[in-house]
Amino acid sequence: MNSSAIIIMVVTQAIVIAFTAFFFYKVLKTPPKPEPDSYSENDDVLIRKKDTSDE
Amino acid sequence: MLKTTESWGSRVGLILAMAGNAVGLGNFLRFPVQAVQNGGGAFIIPYLVCFLIMGIPLLFIEWSSGRYGGKFGNHSTPYILDTMAKGRLFKYIGVFGIFTNIAVVAYYAYIESWTMSYVYHSLRGTFSGMSQSEVAGFFNSYVDVAHSTTGIPYEAVVFYILCLALNTFILSKGLKGVEKVAKIGMPMLIIFGVFLAIRGYTLGTSGASDLFPNANAWDGLNFLWTPQFDSLSNPKVWLAAAGQIFFTLSVGMGTIHCYAAYVKSKDDIALNSVSAGFMNEFVEVVLGSAIVIPIAAGYLGLDWVINNAGFGMAFQTMPYLFQQWGPILAAIAGVMWFGLLFFAGITSSLGMGTPWMGFMRDEFGWSRNKGAWSFGALALIMGLPTVLFFQNGVFDDYDYWAGTVSLVIFAFFEVILFAWIFGMDKGWAEINSGADIRVPKIYRFIIKYITPLLLGWVFFASLPSIFDNISHKNTYNKAAFANEFYAENFEGSGTSVGTVESVDGQHIKFSFENTRKRYDKVTNEAVTETFTDYKEYAFKDGQKTAVQLGDVVKPGDLIATGSFTNDVFYKNIGRAMLLGLFLFISILVYLAFLKRKREGRATL
Numbered sequence: 060m061n062s063s064a065i066i067i068m069v070v071t072q073a074i075v076i077a078f079t080a081f082f083f084y085k086v087l088k089t090p091p092k093p094e095p096d097s098y099s100e101n102d103d104v105l106i107r108k109k110d111t112s113d114e
Numbered sequence: 115m116l117k118t119t120e121s122w123g124s125r126v127g128l129i130l131a132m133a134g135n136a137v138g139l140g141n142f143l144r145f146p147v148q149a150v151q152n153g154g155g156a157f158i159i160p161y162l163v164c165f166l167i168m169g170i171p172l173l174f175i176e177w178s179s180g181r182y183g184g185k186f187g188n189h190s191t192p193y194i195l196d197t198m199a200k201g202r203l204f205k206y207i208g209v210f211g212i213f214t215n216i217a218v219v220a221y222y223a224y225i226e227s228w229t230m231s232y233v234y235h236s237l238r239g240t241f242s243g244m245s246q247s248e249v250a251g252f253f254n255s256y257v258d259v260a261h262s263t264t265g266i267p268y269e270a271v272v273f274y275i276l277c278l279a280l281n282t283f284i285l286s287k288g289l290k291g292v293e294k295v296a297k298i299g300m301p302m303l304i305i306f307g308v309f310l311a312i313r314g315y316t317l318g319t320s321g322a323s324d325l326f327p328n329a330n331a332w333d334g335l336n337f338l339w340t341p342q343f344d345s346l347s348n349p350k351v352w353l354a355a356a357g358q359i360f361f362t363l364s365v366g367m368g369t370i371h372c373y374a375a376y377v378k379s380k381d382d383i384a385l386n387s388v389s390a391g392f393m394n395e396f397v398e399v400v401l402g403s404a405i406v407i408p409i410a411a412g413y414l415g416l417d418w419v420i421n422n423a424g425f426g427m428a429f430q431t432m433p434y435l436f437q438q439w440g441p442i443l444a445a446i447a448g449v450m451w452f453g454l455l456f457f458a459g460i461t462s463s464l465g466m467g468t469p470w471m472g473f474m475r476d477e478f479g480w481s482r483n484k485g486a487w488s489f490g491a492l493a494l495i496m497g498l499p500t501v502l503f504f505q506n507g508v509f510d511d512y513d514y515w516a517g518t519v520s521l522v523i524f525a526f527f528e529v530i531l532f533a534w535i536f537g538m539d540k541g542w543a544e545i546n547s548g549a550d551i552r553v554p555k556i557y558r559f560i561i562k563y564i565t566p567l568l569l570g571w572v573f574f575a576s577l578p579s580i581f582d583n584i585s586h587k588n589t590y591n592k593a594a595f596a597n598e599f600y601a602e603n604f605e606g607s608g609t610s611v612g613t614v615e616s617v618d619g620q621h622i623k624f625s626f627e628n629t630r631k632r633y634d635k636v637t638n639e640a641v642t643e644t645f646t647d648y649k650e651y652a653f654k655d656g657q658k659t660a661v662q663l664g665d666v667v668k669p670g671d672l673i674a675t676g677s678f679t680n681d682v683f684y685k686n687i688g689r690a691m692l693l694g695l696f697l698f699i700s701i702l703v704y705l706a707f708l709k710r711k712r713e714g715r716a717t718l
Binding site: 060061063064065067068071072074075076078079082083085086087089091092095096097098099100101 | 121122123124125126127128129154155158162332335336338339340341376377378380381382385386388389392393395396399400403548550551638
């Protein structure tokens with residue numbers, strides 16, 4: 060491969076990978092909002108919170 | 115009205131479903147071909163610019179419109195748009211958001227069924243020992259429905275119906291089913307893609323053979339990524355980049371609105387939309403560019419790739435290339451490649467079912483099962499002409515009208531509606547409501563001015579080709595039924611004339627001057643050269659050739675007489691069905707309006 064092709068390829072792919080990883084990392088690390096939210100898999104979070112506050 | 119109790123299982127599931135909806139066959143087949151044809155590495159510059167100023171704004175618009183409509187219990191575009199602005203007409207623009215999905219899935223599921231079938235054939239070792247032309251010939255006989263490659267009668271139709279039934283079954287399980295497929299399909303797709311991409315990057319010259327001694331995978335990557343900066347001043351390249359961004363993100367379809375309608379108003383859409391968008395870009399730019407082009411160049415040489423780059427490479431070439439890796443690796447690679455395409459396809463086709471199901475549930479109280487199976491039935495009715503008359507151009511015609519034109523029309527109107535009628539103040543507040551990232555303020559300006567202008571340009575630049583298609587300008591045989599048959603263009607530009615090389619009662623063979631491209635390693639550019647090409651016509655009983663040996667024939671000259679049913683006839687059937695579908699959904703929207711009016715829920 061010639062150097063300009065390598066530069067364009069590496070820079071483009073690095074930018075795309077970096078942004079994809081950054082945004083997906085942010086999704087994983089952002090704490091869920093208080094219930095009720097859009098997602099059924101954390102529906103028990105509200106109950107847990109209530110339980111804790113009641114103690 | 116049924117109360118909607120459906121919701122996404124998890125945030126990651128929603129993003130994977132959205133990304134899966136966007137990641138489709140085009141990521142692996144269309145993007146590299148567009149790049150090769152539009153300036154190689156330089157194509158990536160307009161492509162990324164269009165992603166930033168058209169792709170991301172459209173994602174913001176569609177996600178926020180969907181979530182906004184969902185607050186009012188609307189899960190499909192007719193009534194999502196209706197809630198955003200006063201006026202009875204907007205819901206009919208929203209008809210595009212259901213129509214496009216049903217019309218596209220009708221032919222898209224056919225390609226998806228090819229991938230299912232090719233997984234089966236890869237495992238069975240069908241391609242073992244076949245030459246390149248035999249593999250290409252296998253595809254042609256597969257899409258000829260009367261021919262069977264497995265002994266199953268009407269094999270292509272059987273696989274098509276199986277594929278639609280699988281989609282319908284998963285859809286009948288609701289969002290949970292869609293999410294489960296995305297959670298399995300997307301990681302599998304990425305794993306398969308990475309494996310094949312590694313092969314693409316490491317193949318080098320090891321695939322060269324006596325037949326293709328100059329084959330080199332690096333040439334493919336070189337040609338794909340070497341920037342030809344002069345192409346940046348060419349508007350056609352920008353139009354191609356805008357088009358690619360459009361299709362790859364699945365915007366302008368109505369699916370994103372539908373998925374986002376199940377997101378609650380305090381939950382984020384800003385971070386979710388860019389995450390799904392960038393995941394699609396990762397699959398397209400990083401994986402999509404590293405498979406078809408380098409592997410094909412590694413075995414067949416770059417000249418072959420330049421002259422044959424297209425959608426058919428996936429089915430007509432890749433199975434042959436995998437055979438070079440030995441029988442076991444060939445089966446594994448075949449399963450991975452067609453499995454990857456299958457996952458890319460099914461995560462998109464499932465998305466296409468949800469707007470119809472959402473609409474029928476919201477407006478007429480249909481259950482998930484009823485919604486899913488009625489969608490399957492509609493897709494089957496709409497899709498059969500593309501399967502049965504594939505070789506008569508119905509498939510391509512559907513792709514043009516439903517998969518291209520209606521996306522552009524809908525996206526153009528929805529941007530105007532969002533930015534100028536719903537208004538940027540409300541729109542901007544909607545995008546930022548519950549946002550987990552700070553959306554740069556420049557996007558307020560881009561959404562209001564730049565995106566509509568860019569989409570308007572794409573729309574108006576498409577108008578000449580739309581009129582050409584309406585009038586069947588690409589053929590000289592414009593009548594559905596005729597007693598005369600005229601020579602079609604010998605090559606793309608229509609300037610070459612043909613010389614009759616051989617002729618009998620029902621066959622003609624023409625020779626003509628054609629052009630092809632050759633890769634010049636010194637300048638890193640494709641050089642055009644001319645060569646003598648051949649074209650043959652085979653006529654049926656009741657048809658007779660009307661030329662003599664040595665005749666020079668121009669496109670449009672009479673070459674046969676008899677009784678002809680031209681492709682235009684089949685295309686008109688397809689167009690009538692598309693128009694019928696649009697009217698049918700419009701009537702349903704009107705009936706829903708009357709029902710809402712009776713119930714005192716109609717907006718005026």
